[in-house]
Amino acid sequence: MVHYPCSNADFFTLLRSWYEEAAYGESGNPLWQNLRLIIVHSTEVYIPLDINKSPFNVGLAINLHEFTPDQVHELAQRYGLKLTESEQSQLMALIGGHPYLIQQAFHHLARQDLMLDELLQTSATDAGIYHNHLHRHLRHLQEHPELAMAFDQVIQATIPVELDQLLAFKLHSIGLVTLKGNQVIPSCELYRQYFVSHKIL
Template sequence: MRRKSIQNWRRSNSPVLKRFCASIGKSLGLPNQVADYWDTMLGGKSSSTDYFENYLLSEIDSPIVIGLDHVEVIFQYPEIASNFFCLLRTWNEKAKYGNSLSQVWEKLRLVVVYLTEVYMPLMIHHSSFNVGLSIGLPEFSRNQVQDLVQRYGFNWDSDQIKQLMSLVGGHPYLLQTALYHIWQQDFLLEELLAKYTINVRIYSEYLSEQLSNLRQYPELYAAFTQVTNSPTPVELEWEQALQLQTMGLVHVRGDRVLPSCNLYRQYFNVSASHLQEFHPKSGRAEG
Protein backbone atom coordinates (compact mmCIF):
# COMPACT_ATOMS: atom_id res chain seq x y z
CA MET A 1 0.00 0.00 0.00
CA ARG A 2 1.75 3.17 -1.17
CA ARG A 3 1.19 6.89 -0.54
CA LYS A 4 0.01 7.36 -4.13
CA SER A 5 -2.69 4.74 -3.62
CA ILE A 6 -4.04 6.56 -0.58
CA GLN A 7 -4.09 9.85 -2.45
CA ASN A 8 -5.95 8.20 -5.34
CA TRP A 9 -8.51 6.83 -2.91
CA ARG A 10 -9.11 10.29 -1.52
CA ARG A 11 -9.53 11.82 -4.95
CA SER A 12 -11.84 9.10 -6.18
CA ASN A 13 -15.61 9.48 -6.01
CA SER A 14 -15.83 5.88 -4.76
CA PRO A 15 -15.36 5.28 -1.04
CA VAL A 16 -12.08 3.89 0.13
CA LEU A 17 -13.49 0.55 1.20
CA LYS A 18 -15.14 0.00 -2.17
CA ARG A 19 -11.82 0.49 -3.89
CA PHE A 20 -10.10 -1.80 -1.41
CA CYS A 21 -12.62 -4.61 -1.94
CA ALA A 22 -12.43 -4.25 -5.70
CA SER A 23 -8.63 -4.33 -5.71
CA ILE A 24 -8.52 -7.52 -3.63
CA GLY A 25 -11.04 -9.18 -5.95
CA LYS A 26 -8.99 -8.18 -8.98
CA SER A 27 -5.87 -9.70 -7.41
CA LEU A 28 -7.79 -12.95 -6.99
CA GLY A 29 -8.96 -12.88 -10.60
CA LEU A 30 -12.61 -12.43 -9.61
CA PRO A 31 -15.09 -10.12 -11.36
CA ASN A 32 -15.91 -6.88 -9.60
CA GLN A 33 -19.29 -7.34 -7.90
CA VAL A 34 -18.93 -4.64 -5.24
CA ALA A 35 -22.10 -2.86 -6.39
CA ASP A 36 -24.16 -6.01 -5.81
CA TYR A 37 -23.08 -6.33 -2.20
CA TRP A 38 -22.92 -2.67 -1.19
CA ASP A 39 -25.66 -1.39 1.12
CA THR A 40 -25.41 2.34 1.74
CA MET A 41 -27.72 2.11 4.73
CA LEU A 42 -25.49 -0.41 6.52
CA GLY A 43 -22.31 1.46 5.67
CA GLY A 44 -18.87 0.64 4.32
CA LYS A 45 -17.57 -1.64 7.08
CA SER A 46 -20.63 -3.89 7.06
CA SER A 47 -20.76 -3.99 3.26
CA SER A 48 -17.04 -4.78 3.02
CA THR A 49 -17.40 -7.61 5.50
CA ASP A 50 -20.37 -8.97 3.55
CA TYR A 51 -18.40 -8.79 0.29
CA PHE A 52 -15.50 -10.75 1.76
CA GLU A 53 -17.69 -13.25 3.61
CA ASN A 54 -20.23 -14.05 0.93
CA TYR A 55 -18.20 -13.50 -2.23
CA LEU A 56 -14.41 -13.26 -2.13
CA LEU A 57 -13.67 -15.87 0.56
CA SER A 58 -16.50 -18.11 -0.59
CA GLU A 59 -15.18 -18.22 -4.16
CA ILE A 60 -11.70 -19.47 -3.28
CA ASP A 61 -10.62 -22.91 -2.09
CA SER A 62 -7.30 -22.13 -0.43
CA PRO A 63 -6.28 -19.53 2.18
CA ILE A 64 -5.14 -16.10 1.04
CA VAL A 65 -2.68 -13.67 2.60
CA ILE A 66 -3.40 -9.95 2.31
CA GLY A 67 -0.21 -8.03 2.90
CA LEU A 68 -0.55 -4.31 3.62
CA ASP A 69 2.76 -2.47 3.49
CA HIS A 70 3.53 1.11 4.54
CA VAL A 71 0.18 1.52 6.30
CA GLU A 72 1.72 4.38 8.27
CA VAL A 73 0.74 6.67 5.38
CA ILE A 74 -2.90 6.22 6.42
CA PHE A 75 -2.21 7.81 9.83
CA GLN A 76 -2.27 11.19 8.08
CA TYR A 77 -5.94 10.72 7.25
CA PRO A 78 -7.89 10.06 10.47
CA GLU A 79 -11.20 9.82 8.63
CA ILE A 80 -9.80 6.84 6.71
CA ALA A 81 -7.65 5.30 9.41
CA SER A 82 -10.33 4.95 12.06
CA ASN A 83 -12.75 2.93 9.90
CA PHE A 84 -10.12 0.98 8.00
CA PHE A 85 -8.16 -0.28 11.02
CA CYS A 86 -11.37 -1.05 12.88
CA LEU A 87 -12.41 -3.21 9.92
CA LEU A 88 -9.09 -5.08 9.92
CA ARG A 89 -9.47 -5.73 13.63
CA THR A 90 -12.97 -7.18 13.09
CA TRP A 91 -11.73 -9.47 10.31
CA ASN A 92 -8.80 -10.59 12.42
CA GLU A 93 -11.14 -11.57 15.25
CA LYS A 94 -13.44 -13.43 12.86
CA ALA A 95 -10.49 -15.35 11.43
CA LYS A 96 -9.07 -16.09 14.87
CA TYR A 97 -12.12 -16.92 16.95
CA GLY A 98 -14.55 -17.98 14.26
CA ASN A 99 -18.33 -17.73 14.04
CA SER A 100 -21.08 -19.53 12.16
CA LEU A 101 -19.02 -18.96 9.01
CA SER A 102 -15.63 -19.62 10.62
CA GLN A 103 -14.56 -21.97 7.83
CA VAL A 104 -14.84 -19.08 5.41
CA TRP A 105 -12.95 -16.60 7.57
CA GLU A 106 -10.27 -19.12 8.44
CA LYS A 107 -9.07 -18.70 4.87
CA LEU A 108 -8.02 -15.11 5.58
CA ARG A 109 -4.52 -14.13 6.71
CA LEU A 110 -3.59 -10.50 7.35
CA VAL A 111 -0.05 -9.10 7.45
CA VAL A 112 0.17 -5.40 8.32
CA VAL A 113 3.54 -3.65 8.07
CA TYR A 114 4.19 -0.09 9.20
CA LEU A 115 7.05 2.16 10.25
CA THR A 116 7.01 2.93 13.94
CA GLU A 117 9.21 5.97 13.24
CA VAL A 118 6.14 7.74 11.91
CA TYR A 119 3.89 9.31 14.53
CA MET A 120 0.96 7.05 15.27
CA PRO A 121 -1.93 8.47 17.32
CA LEU A 122 -2.36 6.40 20.47
CA MET A 123 -6.04 5.91 19.72
CA ILE A 124 -5.15 4.06 16.53
CA HIS A 125 -2.28 2.18 18.19
CA HIS A 126 -4.30 0.78 21.06
CA SER A 127 -7.51 0.08 19.16
CA SER A 128 -6.08 -1.48 16.03
CA PHE A 129 -2.60 -2.83 16.62
CA ASN A 130 -2.99 -4.79 19.84
CA VAL A 131 -4.45 -7.85 18.14
CA GLY A 132 -2.80 -10.78 16.44
CA LEU A 133 0.92 -11.48 16.68
CA SER A 134 2.98 -8.31 16.90
CA ILE A 135 6.56 -8.65 15.67
CA GLY A 136 8.80 -5.66 16.28
CA LEU A 137 12.22 -5.27 14.71
CA PRO A 138 14.55 -4.44 17.62
CA GLU A 139 17.79 -2.52 17.42
CA PHE A 140 20.95 -4.50 16.75
CA SER A 141 22.83 -5.74 19.79
CA ARG A 142 26.56 -5.15 20.30
CA ASN A 143 27.32 -8.65 19.00
CA GLN A 144 25.14 -8.14 15.92
CA VAL A 145 26.89 -4.85 15.14
CA GLN A 146 30.25 -6.59 15.54
CA ASP A 147 29.12 -9.24 13.08
CA LEU A 148 27.94 -6.60 10.59
CA VAL A 149 31.24 -4.75 10.86
CA GLN A 150 33.17 -7.94 10.17
CA ARG A 151 31.01 -8.68 7.14
CA TYR A 152 32.21 -5.36 5.71
CA GLY A 153 35.76 -6.57 6.23
CA PHE A 154 36.64 -4.12 9.03
CA ASN A 155 38.86 -5.30 11.85
CA TRP A 156 37.58 -2.92 14.50
CA ASP A 157 38.15 -3.25 18.21
CA SER A 158 35.46 -3.01 20.90
CA ASP A 159 36.10 0.72 21.46
CA GLN A 160 35.41 1.50 17.79
CA ILE A 161 32.19 -0.51 17.91
CA LYS A 162 31.20 1.34 21.07
CA GLN A 163 31.90 4.74 19.48
CA LEU A 164 29.87 3.93 16.37
CA MET A 165 26.93 2.73 18.47
CA SER A 166 27.20 5.83 20.63
CA LEU A 167 26.56 7.89 17.51
CA VAL A 168 23.78 5.86 15.84
CA GLY A 169 22.77 3.28 18.46
CA GLY A 170 21.70 -0.11 17.13
CA HIS A 171 19.50 1.37 14.40
CA PRO A 172 19.91 -0.95 11.37
CA TYR A 173 19.51 1.76 8.72
CA LEU A 174 21.82 4.26 10.42
CA LEU A 175 24.47 1.58 10.97
CA GLN A 176 24.22 0.26 7.42
CA THR A 177 24.50 3.75 5.97
CA ALA A 178 27.60 4.59 8.00
CA LEU A 179 29.36 1.30 7.25
CA TYR A 180 28.57 1.50 3.55
CA HIS A 181 30.11 4.96 3.21
CA ILE A 182 33.19 3.93 5.20
CA TRP A 183 33.52 0.84 2.99
CA GLN A 184 33.26 3.12 -0.05
CA GLN A 185 36.13 5.15 1.47
CA ASP A 186 34.07 8.33 1.54
CA PHE A 187 35.48 8.97 5.00
CA LEU A 188 37.03 7.19 7.99
CA LEU A 189 35.18 6.18 11.14
CA GLU A 190 37.13 8.84 13.06
CA GLU A 191 35.95 11.51 10.61
CA LEU A 192 32.33 10.39 10.90
CA LEU A 193 32.54 10.61 14.69
CA ALA A 194 34.24 14.00 14.69
CA LYS A 195 32.51 15.95 11.90
CA TYR A 196 28.86 16.88 12.26
CA THR A 197 28.78 17.94 8.59
CA ILE A 198 29.32 14.35 7.51
CA ASN A 199 26.36 13.21 9.60
CA VAL A 200 24.14 15.85 8.06
CA ARG A 201 25.21 14.87 4.56
CA ILE A 202 24.74 11.10 4.71
CA TYR A 203 21.62 11.17 6.89
CA SER A 204 20.08 14.38 5.56
CA GLU A 205 16.93 12.89 4.00
CA TYR A 206 16.23 10.58 6.93
CA LEU A 207 16.75 13.26 9.57
CA SER A 208 14.72 15.82 7.63
CA GLU A 209 11.79 13.42 7.47
CA GLN A 210 12.01 12.82 11.21
CA LEU A 211 12.12 16.55 11.90
CA SER A 212 9.24 17.30 9.54
CA ASN A 213 7.13 14.59 11.12
CA LEU A 214 7.74 15.86 14.65
CA ARG A 215 7.03 19.49 13.75
CA GLN A 216 3.49 18.49 12.86
CA TYR A 217 2.94 17.79 16.56
CA PRO A 218 4.31 20.80 18.51
CA GLU A 219 3.88 19.27 21.97
CA LEU A 220 5.70 16.09 20.98
CA TYR A 221 8.43 18.10 19.25
CA ALA A 222 8.86 20.28 22.34
CA ALA A 223 9.11 17.18 24.53
CA PHE A 224 11.80 15.65 22.33
CA THR A 225 13.70 18.93 22.20
CA GLN A 226 13.67 18.93 25.99
CA VAL A 227 15.20 15.44 25.94
CA THR A 228 17.93 16.31 23.43
CA ASN A 229 18.82 19.56 25.22
CA SER A 230 19.29 17.91 28.58
CA PRO A 231 22.68 16.35 29.48
CA THR A 232 20.85 13.92 31.77
CA PRO A 233 17.70 11.80 31.29
CA VAL A 234 14.47 13.76 31.80
CA GLU A 235 10.97 12.92 32.96
CA LEU A 236 8.14 13.28 30.43
CA GLU A 237 4.44 12.63 30.42
CA TRP A 238 3.79 8.93 29.89
CA GLU A 239 2.02 9.42 26.56
CA GLN A 240 4.83 11.53 25.11
CA ALA A 241 7.50 9.12 26.31
CA LEU A 242 5.63 6.19 24.77
CA GLN A 243 5.18 7.93 21.44
CA LEU A 244 8.83 8.95 21.20
CA GLN A 245 9.95 5.47 22.18
CA THR A 246 7.66 3.90 19.58
CA MET A 247 9.19 6.20 16.97
CA GLY A 248 12.66 4.99 17.98
CA LEU A 249 13.81 8.43 19.06
CA VAL A 250 14.31 7.75 22.77
CA HIS A 251 15.09 5.06 25.28
CA VAL A 252 13.04 4.89 28.45
CA ARG A 253 14.89 4.05 31.65
CA GLY A 254 12.43 3.73 34.49
CA ASP A 255 10.63 7.08 34.63
CA ARG A 256 13.35 8.89 32.68
CA VAL A 257 13.90 9.42 28.97
CA LEU A 258 17.09 9.95 26.95
CA PRO A 259 17.85 10.12 23.20
CA SER A 260 18.35 6.72 21.60
CA CYS A 261 21.59 7.94 20.01
CA ASN A 262 23.87 10.98 19.91
CA LEU A 263 23.04 11.63 16.26
CA TYR A 264 19.53 12.66 17.30
CA ARG A 265 20.86 14.78 20.13
CA GLN A 266 23.21 16.66 17.80
CA TYR A 267 20.80 17.15 14.92
CA PHE A 268 17.70 18.14 16.84
CA ASN A 269 19.66 20.52 19.07
CA VAL A 270 20.90 22.38 16.02
CA SER A 271 17.47 22.32 14.36
CA ALA A 272 15.77 23.71 17.46
CA SER A 273 18.41 26.45 17.74
CA HIS A 274 17.82 27.50 14.14
CA LEU A 275 14.10 27.77 14.72
CA GLN A 276 14.65 30.00 17.71
CA GLU A 277 17.04 32.21 15.73
CA PHE A 278 14.39 32.78 13.07
CA HIS A 279 11.47 33.44 15.39
CA PRO A 280 12.21 33.09 19.12
CA LYS A 281 8.64 33.48 20.32
CA SER A 282 6.74 31.22 17.96
CA GLY A 283 9.53 28.91 16.89
CA ARG A 284 8.69 29.52 13.19
CA ALA A 285 10.59 31.25 10.45
CA GLU A 286 8.84 34.12 8.77
CA GLY A 287 8.77 34.31 5.01
Protein backbone atom coordinates (compact mmCIF):
# COMPACT_ATOMS: atom_id res chain seq x y z
CA MET A 1 0.00 0.00 0.00
CA VAL A 2 2.79 2.44 0.76
CA HIS A 3 3.83 2.53 -2.88
CA TYR A 4 0.39 3.80 -3.99
CA PRO A 5 0.15 7.34 -2.59
CA CYS A 6 -3.13 8.06 -4.38
CA SER A 7 -4.97 5.41 -2.41
CA ASN A 8 -2.89 4.71 0.69
CA ALA A 9 -4.04 7.82 2.60
CA ASP A 10 -7.69 6.81 2.13
CA PHE A 11 -6.96 3.21 3.08
CA PHE A 12 -5.04 4.11 6.23
CA THR A 13 -7.72 6.63 7.20
CA LEU A 14 -10.32 3.86 6.80
CA LEU A 15 -8.31 1.57 9.11
CA ARG A 16 -8.03 4.37 11.68
CA SER A 17 -11.79 5.01 11.54
CA TRP A 18 -12.47 1.29 12.08
CA TYR A 19 -10.12 1.30 15.05
CA GLU A 20 -11.88 4.36 16.53
CA GLU A 21 -15.30 2.81 15.99
CA ALA A 22 -14.27 -0.49 17.62
CA ALA A 23 -12.56 1.27 20.54
CA TYR A 24 -15.17 3.91 21.28
CA GLY A 25 -18.31 2.57 19.53
CA GLU A 26 -19.92 5.90 18.73
CA SER A 27 -22.30 4.37 16.17
CA GLY A 28 -23.99 2.30 18.84
CA ASN A 29 -23.60 -0.90 16.83
CA PRO A 30 -22.23 -3.62 19.18
CA LEU A 31 -20.74 -5.58 16.25
CA TRP A 32 -17.87 -3.09 16.11
CA GLN A 33 -16.77 -4.32 19.54
CA ASN A 34 -15.82 -7.64 17.89
CA LEU A 35 -13.41 -6.05 15.42
CA ARG A 36 -9.69 -6.54 16.07
CA LEU A 37 -7.12 -5.05 13.72
CA ILE A 38 -3.58 -6.32 13.50
CA ILE A 39 -1.25 -4.25 11.35
CA VAL A 40 2.18 -5.65 10.66
CA HIS A 41 4.51 -3.11 9.15
CA SER A 42 8.09 -2.07 8.73
CA THR A 43 9.19 1.45 9.50
CA GLU A 44 11.49 1.40 6.49
CA VAL A 45 9.15 3.60 4.49
CA TYR A 46 7.81 6.81 5.98
CA ILE A 47 4.41 7.96 4.80
CA PRO A 48 3.39 11.53 5.56
CA LEU A 49 0.01 10.91 7.22
CA ASP A 50 -2.10 13.24 9.30
CA ILE A 51 -1.48 12.15 12.88
CA ASN A 52 -5.25 12.07 13.47
CA LYS A 53 -5.84 9.74 10.52
CA SER A 54 -2.92 7.36 10.92
CA PRO A 55 -3.53 3.80 12.13
CA PHE A 56 0.14 3.52 13.16
CA ASN A 57 0.01 5.69 16.27
CA VAL A 58 -2.89 3.99 18.09
CA GLY A 59 -3.35 0.65 19.75
CA LEU A 60 -0.64 -1.55 21.22
CA ALA A 61 2.72 -1.58 19.44
CA ILE A 62 4.71 -4.79 19.73
CA ASN A 63 8.29 -4.66 18.52
CA LEU A 64 10.12 -7.75 17.31
CA HIS A 65 13.27 -8.12 19.40
CA GLU A 66 16.45 -10.02 18.64
CA PHE A 67 16.59 -13.67 19.60
CA THR A 68 18.53 -14.61 22.71
CA PRO A 69 21.17 -17.37 22.52
CA ASP A 70 18.66 -19.78 24.11
CA GLN A 71 16.04 -18.92 21.48
CA VAL A 72 18.60 -19.36 18.69
CA HIS A 73 19.52 -22.76 20.15
CA GLU A 74 15.87 -23.79 20.31
CA LEU A 75 15.25 -22.67 16.72
CA ALA A 76 18.31 -24.60 15.54
CA GLN A 77 16.88 -27.72 17.16
CA ARG A 78 13.52 -27.15 15.47
CA TYR A 79 15.38 -27.08 12.14
CA GLY A 80 17.04 -30.37 13.10
CA LEU A 81 20.47 -28.72 13.36
CA LYS A 82 23.00 -29.77 15.95
CA LEU A 83 25.21 -26.70 16.26
CA THR A 84 27.95 -26.75 18.84
CA GLU A 85 28.12 -23.88 21.30
CA SER A 86 31.16 -22.58 19.40
CA GLU A 87 29.34 -22.72 16.04
CA GLN A 88 26.31 -20.90 17.43
CA SER A 89 28.63 -18.27 18.94
CA GLN A 90 30.37 -17.76 15.58
CA LEU A 91 27.04 -17.34 13.83
CA MET A 92 25.72 -14.92 16.43
CA ALA A 93 28.98 -12.95 16.37
CA LEU A 94 28.22 -12.30 12.70
CA ILE A 95 24.46 -11.73 12.67
CA GLY A 96 23.50 -11.32 16.33
CA GLY A 97 20.01 -12.53 17.12
CA HIS A 98 18.39 -10.92 14.05
CA PRO A 99 15.30 -13.15 13.53
CA TYR A 100 15.28 -12.99 9.71
CA LEU A 101 19.03 -13.52 9.35
CA ILE A 102 19.00 -16.43 11.82
CA GLN A 103 16.03 -18.02 10.03
CA GLN A 104 17.74 -17.70 6.64
CA ALA A 105 20.95 -19.26 7.98
CA PHE A 106 19.09 -22.20 9.52
CA HIS A 107 16.97 -22.68 6.41
CA HIS A 108 20.05 -23.00 4.18
CA LEU A 109 21.97 -25.11 6.69
CA ALA A 110 19.01 -27.49 7.14
CA ARG A 111 18.66 -27.87 3.36
CA GLN A 112 22.40 -28.53 3.27
CA ASP A 113 22.87 -25.88 0.59
CA LEU A 114 26.15 -25.03 2.31
CA MET A 115 28.11 -25.70 5.47
CA LEU A 116 28.44 -23.22 8.31
CA ASP A 117 32.06 -22.35 7.43
CA GLU A 118 31.04 -21.41 3.89
CA LEU A 119 28.06 -19.42 5.17
CA LEU A 120 30.31 -17.44 7.51
CA GLN A 121 32.92 -16.80 4.80
CA THR A 122 30.52 -15.69 2.06
CA SER A 123 27.76 -14.00 4.06
CA ALA A 124 29.01 -10.43 3.52
CA THR A 125 29.58 -10.95 -0.20
CA ASP A 126 27.35 -10.79 -3.24
CA ALA A 127 27.59 -14.59 -3.45
CA GLY A 128 26.29 -15.10 0.10
CA ILE A 129 22.83 -16.14 1.22
CA TYR A 130 22.05 -12.62 2.43
CA HIS A 131 22.76 -10.85 -0.88
CA ASN A 132 19.12 -9.90 -1.57
CA HIS A 133 18.63 -8.57 1.95
CA LEU A 134 21.88 -6.61 1.81
CA HIS A 135 21.21 -5.26 -1.70
CA ARG A 136 17.80 -4.00 -0.56
CA HIS A 137 19.43 -2.09 2.31
CA LEU A 138 22.14 -0.80 -0.02
CA ARG A 139 19.54 0.49 -2.48
CA HIS A 140 17.62 2.15 0.36
CA LEU A 141 20.75 3.90 1.61
CA GLN A 142 21.69 5.04 -1.89
CA GLU A 143 18.19 6.51 -2.30
CA HIS A 144 18.54 8.38 1.01
CA PRO A 145 21.98 10.04 1.05
CA GLU A 146 21.51 11.55 4.51
CA LEU A 147 21.00 8.05 5.94
CA ALA A 148 23.97 6.73 3.95
CA MET A 149 26.26 9.43 5.32
CA ALA A 150 25.12 8.76 8.88
CA PHE A 151 25.46 5.00 8.53
CA ASP A 152 28.90 5.35 6.96
CA GLN A 153 29.99 7.18 10.13
CA VAL A 154 28.70 4.29 12.22
CA ILE A 155 30.40 1.48 10.27
CA GLN A 156 33.71 3.32 10.05
CA ALA A 157 33.84 3.91 13.82
CA THR A 158 35.21 1.48 16.38
CA ILE A 159 33.16 2.97 19.20
CA PRO A 160 29.46 3.93 19.49
CA VAL A 161 28.57 7.07 17.51
CA GLU A 162 26.18 9.86 18.39
CA LEU A 163 23.99 10.83 15.44
CA ASP A 164 21.22 13.31 14.83
CA GLN A 165 18.20 11.92 16.70
CA LEU A 166 16.00 11.56 13.61
CA LEU A 167 18.74 9.83 11.59
CA ALA A 168 19.47 7.45 14.47
CA PHE A 169 15.74 6.68 14.76
CA LYS A 170 15.43 5.96 11.03
CA LEU A 171 18.53 3.74 10.91
CA HIS A 172 17.31 1.89 13.99
CA SER A 173 13.81 1.53 12.51
CA ILE A 174 15.15 -0.18 9.39
CA GLY A 175 17.32 -2.43 11.54
CA LEU A 176 20.79 -1.23 10.56
CA VAL A 177 21.83 0.09 13.97
CA THR A 178 21.29 -0.73 17.62
CA LEU A 179 20.72 2.08 20.10
CA LYS A 180 23.12 2.34 23.02
CA GLY A 181 21.67 5.23 25.00
CA ASN A 182 22.04 8.26 22.72
CA GLN A 183 24.61 6.50 20.57
CA VAL A 184 24.43 3.79 17.93
CA ILE A 185 26.46 0.83 16.71
CA PRO A 186 25.88 -1.44 13.69
CA SER A 187 23.16 -4.01 14.43
CA CYS A 188 25.51 -6.80 13.49
CA GLU A 189 28.97 -7.48 12.14
CA LEU A 190 27.47 -8.63 8.84
CA TYR A 191 26.29 -5.09 8.13
CA ARG A 192 29.66 -3.59 9.03
CA GLN A 193 31.55 -6.02 6.78
CA TYR A 194 29.20 -5.67 3.83
CA PHE A 195 28.76 -1.91 3.84
CA VAL A 196 32.44 -1.18 4.44
CA SER A 197 33.23 -3.12 1.27
CA HIS A 198 30.38 -1.58 -0.79
CA LYS A 199 30.24 2.10 -1.56
CA ILE A 200 27.15 3.54 0.06
CA LEU A 201 28.05 7.16 -0.64
